[in-house]
Amino acid sequence: MTHPGSSPLDERGTPRAELAQATRALQDEVRGTRIDGRRARELAGIVAEVARELRDSGADDEVGRLHMGPGPVNRGQTLSPVYNVDTWDGRRMQGTVTFARFHHGSVGTAHGGAIGLWADDVLGRLSRELSEGRARTACLHVQYRASVPVGAPVWFTAWADDADGRKRELHATLEDDGTALVTVDGLFVEPRIPLNGH
Ligand SMILES: CCCCCCCCCCCC(=O)SCCNC(=O)CCNC(=O)[C@H](O)C(C)(C)COP(=O)(O)OP(=O)(O)OC[C@H]1O[C@@H](n2cnc3c(N)ncnc32)[C@H](O)[C@@H]1OP(=O)(O)O
Known part of the structure; x- marks a missing residue:
């Protein structure tokens, strides 16, 4: 591993x-x-x-x-919330993310945009670990199922489906004590015309 x-x-x-x-x-x-x-x-x-x-x-x-x-x-x-990857088996990544005061949205919970930012970042990292090709976020579907706390680590899992040509579907969840707080489905695509430096 x-x-x-x-x-x-x-x-x-x-x-x-x-x-x-x-x-x-x-x-x-x-x-x-x-x-x-x-x-x-x-x-x-x-x-x-x-x-x-x-x-x-x-x-x-x-x-x-x-x-x-x-x-x-x-x-x-x-800008992005800090996350630590604890395990990575070549397909599935797990670890914790902590949303800071800087990412506070309302009533003590993380800002939905900060959660989307984190999701893009962790799926982008997963994509990069999986392939040399520089895929870009084509689509990100974030479902907010329960409030995400600020200032406390939250468990995440991110994983990938098999690549379909230049396309790859990536997924992530945030959970607390076994309860899903957020689920994310992303589509990352390797551009037909690679961008210089990306
Ligand atoms: C430790 C440090 C780590 C470091 C880790 C750091 C991580 C940072 C990660 C940040 C990642 C980002 O934010 S990236 C920045 C945000 N994203 C972007 O700026 C992307 C902007 N969009 C684009 O550049 C383009 O639209 C692309 C690359 C996504 C696709 O363009 P293309 O290459 O011309 O693709 P195209 O031929 O049209 O389509 C290829 C296939 O994908 C499908 N497809 C394309 N777009 C979509 C879409 N939005 N929704 C559904 N499907 C789509 C098409 O139907 C087609 O399917 P089929 O017909 O073949 O079946």
Whole structure:
């Protein structure tokens, strides 16, 4: 059994992962802070200074893809909920995802769009583990069956049907104590005309 954690696509444990984690913590606290206006303005200046240093360190392609060769892909983005893959048997991926305060929708539950974002991300990763070809999301059907908590890990399973030419149907569930919270059915398609760098 291989573990995607050992994939060269994973930036876990790198200084860039630490930077992404610190940024996620910042996003969560900005969401919830009761800080007074004067200090908020001072902190905005400090954060702007950090952003300037990162921008001046250069080397992206102006859409945020820093590493499109071997190495981490997309992982420096801090929008997606963090998920950990615990098992991967070449067909089925299982692990946990935690929706953060940043992903809060209403009344203590995760935002439906954040759940869709996570679903696209985990199915995209599954697709990438299954095939060298760069498939893209053609269709994502998310069914919200029960509220997803914020701040607590939730169990997920993602799996694939057999490929049908360039098409592959992928599925995922989120569950808590054996109760299905969300079910997802996605269609990923390898483009007829491969996109440069994708
Ligand atoms: C550790 C780090 C990991 C890193 C992990 C990081 C993961 C990030 C993952 C993010 C993934 C994304 O968000 S990707 C970004 C969001 N998606 C996109 O931007 C895709 C935009 N759409 C497209 O580019 C295109 O429409 C494609 C590629 C989906 C399809 O175009 P095409 O290649 O021209 O396909 P085409 O010949 O028309 O159709 C091929 C077959 O697919 C079917 N088909 C095509 N589209 C659809 C559709 N929407 N719904 C149903 N069926 C469809 C057709 O009927 C046909 O079936 P038949 O007649 O053969 O039976």
